[in-house]
Amino acid sequence: MVLDQNVVNYLLIVALLLLIVISMKMKNLIVIKVLIKTAIGGLIIFAINLVLAVFKFAIPLNIINSFFVGVLGIPGFGLILMIKYFIYP
Structure with a gap:
């Protein structure tokens, strides 16, 4: 059978x-929750890059940035902006 x-x-x-769904209900599967939040952070960065491409604004999309945005939320996004514009101008 094919x-x-x-x-x-x-x-x-x-x-x-x-x-x-099961991992969201169980407290033991925190690793899967972190992976899901990282994926959501990557989608958020991708969406921000699409929307703000008109202003030539781009955040590098990699696993570390996705992790910070997904797990930390808005403070993580602010952290990435500070690193991008103040440390590496």
């Missing part, structure tokens, strides 16, 4: 979403 690649992808996405 499975279509779309079916396999769909099943993997459903399994990942179930894992995310």
